[in-house]
Amino acid sequence: MDARQIQQVRRFNRLITQRVGALDHDYLRRGRPLGEARLIYEIGTGGAEVRALRARLGLDSGYLSRLLRSLETQSLIRVRKAPDDGRLRRVELTAKGRAELATYDRLSDRLAQSMLSPLGAAGRERLIAAMAEVEHLIRAVEVRVEAPTGADARWCLNQYFGELAARFETGFDPAKSNPAPDAEMIPPAGVFVVARLDGAAVGCGALRRIDRTTGEIKRMWTAPAARGCGVARKVLQTLEATARSWRLTTLRLETNRTLAEAQALYRGEGYREVAAFNDEPYAHHWFEKRM
Amino acid sequence: MDARQIQQVRRFNRLITQRVGALDHDYLRRGRPLGEARLIYEIGTGGAEVRALRARLGLDSGYLSRLLRSLETQSLIRVRKAPDDGRLRRVELTAKGRAELATYDRLSDRLAQSMLSPLGAAGRERLIAAMAEVEHLIRAVEVRVEAPTGADARWCLNQYFGELAARFETGFDPAKSNPAPDAEMIPPAGVFVVARLDGAAVGCGALRRIDRTTGEIKRMWTAPAARGCGVARKVLQTLEATARSWRLTTLRLETNRTLAEAQALYRGEGYREVAAFNDEPYAHHWFEKRM
DNA sequence: TCCATTCCCTGACTTTAGTCAGAGATCTTG
DNA sequence: CAAGATCTCTGACTAAAGTCAGGGAATGGA
Structure with missing residues (x-):
């Protein structure tokens, strides 16, 4: 800037x-x-x-x-x-x-x-x-912590899975992916946030605790109509702020090679590609950021 | 609109x-x-x-x-x-x-x-x-009636003549053009207006009375840096408002073929091309608008 | 030099905007 | 049905914003 x-x-x-x-x-x-x-x-x-x-x-x-x-x-x-x-x-x-x-x-x-x-x-x-x-x-994007079980949260997650299925070369089956049950996105195990534009949900993201100093970013998604105006970045910044307040020092995430915008976002926000830290079958790139 | x-x-x-x-x-x-x-x-x-x-x-x-x-x-x-x-x-x-x-x-x-x-x-x-x-x-363009003898008015007119000299294929010599002495741009014979952006003069225009019902638009000019943001249109609208208050029913103007933007403006504001109504040597197009 | 004008100030207002502490209805929950 | 919560309203405030009518100093022009 x-x-x-x-x-x-x-x-x-x-x-x-x-x-x-x-x-x-x-x-x-x-x-x-x-x-x-x-x-x-x-x-x-x-x-x-x-x-x-x-x-x-x-x-x-x-x-x-x-x-x-x-x-x-x-x-x-x-x-x-x-x-x-x-x-x-x-x-x-x-x-x-x-x-x-x-x-x-x-x-x-x-x-x-x-x-x-x-x-x-x-x-x-x-x-x-x-x-x-x-x-x-x-446009003023508002990002708030919400329960992953709420109606809007569910809607975002469904859209998210739908989009993965459409974009991944191999399709996407949640059952084959590493699970992230609701309980892990509710404090103190984690948080789930929803981004809103004029009240309507347009994106989401989650942070999950791995151990005392490490967290994992998951479920990052932005509605197609709201892309390009900083929704995902704001979601990420909000999750990072939470991570900081929890005294986490390392954040990890993985992503599929077809999600190019996501990778650009992560790199732009200071994430560096690292060796695979898990066996998520749909992941091609693993990132990490030291806070 | x-x-x-x-x-x-x-x-x-x-x-x-x-x-x-x-x-x-x-x-x-x-x-x-x-x-x-x-x-x-x-x-x-x-x-x-x-x-x-x-x-x-x-x-x-x-x-x-x-x-x-x-x-x-x-x-x-x-x-x-x-x-x-x-x-x-x-x-x-x-x-x-x-x-x-x-x-x-x-x-x-x-x-x-x-x-x-x-x-x-x-x-x-x-x-x-x-x-x-x-x-x-x-940007808020302010158009005000001013004396054609004022410092900013003079500056605009000099810029105007300079630009005519540069753009006309034949150059421009004020002495060979139909004259428009200052007196004819001062009420009640006419008006001269200066357009300002943040106080700085960026354009001008004049209205001259021909007879009880006819007026002539002259000296329309906009500074190159301020083009494209409606300065000339606003000057023209101001002159037309004055013409209306004077109960003029016909406005005339002439222009050179190299001034394409000016012609577009006049046509857009309802002027129609007519036969030559004077012998201005530098003019190629004559326009008229019934109010 | 005098007189009108310009500029800033003071005093005496009014209106808007906003806060806080209850009171009285009405609903919800155990 | 009792207790607590919610919602709107009233009374009693304060602070900010804005208006109006002069008054005194300085200036400029006749």
């Missing part, structure tokens, strides 16, 4: 907060406190539950309650008990509230148009292509 | 304000009110005058004064009379203030790093290339 790259990213960040951040502050508020405006936006046409709003906007319960009361007296929203749970409250926009939301929509459109309009047809295509690229590359 | 493009731009804007806007709010503040933090950032190592700060940050005079007083009691800044004008005050960071600024710098770096670090070498290059592209295409 050289200084030129960092400078470019910083210049970009500065420009964008000025150009686009203006939206939040001037466009979106429209004479209304920003908090209320954001709230209307977050409630949306479909309505929402108060607790969900609190979580999404990260607001204090009392504060949110007061904001809702204010919108209610402006008759922009209607608050009712949730049908299934009497403690929860459901918020919905009134017709007036929906009109307000539509205005925000138009203003967002106008900002977008003001960015496109000075450009010619070719420039516009270049702009949206570049934006899509930036978007793809900086 | 189709809906898909607008959607992409809006998605991008939303994502970016979340990812990057976090900077302003969490990174930059560091236990200090955001207003003070921004102020330190804006003063910078070079110092600044109070009036300039007020203009740049758009703050109320009383509010800014109080912020400055607060930073002064924290001994982060020093305020003195400006040497040349006793009414103005000059603000400078103390050593402690500069240390604080350096911290913000490091935090900005860290944010940039956090965007780059999950990517591999190739991904990083792609990200900064895409960011540079977006940056180039959405």
Whole structure:
């Protein structure tokens, strides 16, 4: 990561907060406190539950309650008990509230148009292509420890095995491979992590303890649609952080020769190829990293 | 400008304000009110005058004064009379203030790093290339009416004539071309506009009244470094807005065959080629647009 | 020299934003 | 059904952000 790259990213960040951040502050508020405006936006046409709003906007319960009361007296929203749970409250926009939301929509459109309009047809295509690229590359990947038995974890593992079967020259039969039962991916024997993009699972990975100082990386997988934006690297970094906290000094992993991207990732992150340390039948390359 | 493009731009804007806007709010503040933090950032190592700060940050005079007083009691800044004008005050960071600024710098770096670090070498290059592209295409071009006799206007016009001389197959001698004296580019006879990027002049254009309903576009020029990001289009749109406010219904212009980009711009903005309406010796194409 | 203007400051506000400690309903679990 | 947990609301705060109306010093032009 050289200084030129960092400078470019910083210049970009500065420009964008000025150009686009203006939206939040001037466009979106429209004479209304920003908090209320954001709230209307977050409630949306479909309505929402108060607790969900609190979580999404990260607001204090009392504060949110007061904001809702204010919108209610402006008759922009209607608050009712949730049908299934009497403690929860459901918020919905009134017709007036929906009109307000539509205005925000138009203003967002106008900002977008003001960015496109000075450009010619070719420039516009270049702009949206570049934006899509930036978007793809900086999407916030969240990596969290989860149980390997969870629904999303299972889904990732199934995808993973499916992909191995498709890509290995010999196909892939889990029964013939060295086993890694769930118990070995649950603390304290190991961990399993799931990577998410906007809430949807897009990758996974596991760390398994071998002995007091050695761990093994397993089950590294990224959904095809999310490749190239750092999901696997982030999963690996998360597993390594866990390994460090466990005071492991050596990490090992093995991989098949058809998984070229994986090998590039491992080498890039400081893994060096070593002699085979196990008899995994589907492995062609064995790697190790000293922490 | 189709809906898909607008959607992409809006998605991008939303994502970016979340990812990057976090900077302003969490990174930059560091236990200090955001207003003070921004102020330190804006003063910078070079110092600044109070009036300039007020203009740049758009703050109320009383509010800014109080912020400055607060930073002064924290001994982060020093305020003195400006040497040349006793009414103005000059603000400078103390050593402690500069240390604080350096911290913000490091935090900005860290944010940039956090965007780059999950990517591999190739991904990083792609990200900064895409960011540079977006940056180039959405830079805020400001177009303002200025006197054609101003220093920047003169500079633009010289560049313009220089470029004509270099590009026309026959060279260019202003004396042989139809004249457009300064007086005809000053209201009410006409207007002259200068386009600026970050304050620096990067283009110009003029509108001249022919009769009660007809105007003529002249002196359209964009600095080579700023081409492709909509400077000329914005200049043209500004001149057209003026023409409309003057109730002109027809706009004319002529151009040389070597200026292909210009012709593409005119056609794209709704100008149609017409028969020669004057005897400009350097012109090959004559255009007209009904408003 | 006088007078309008510019610039910065002070005092006296208001509005937003956000926090914290309960209270009162409602649900879940043993 | 009792006990504990969850959810929303109210009251009582504080801090930050921003506005408005002058006032005094310095300047520039008539």
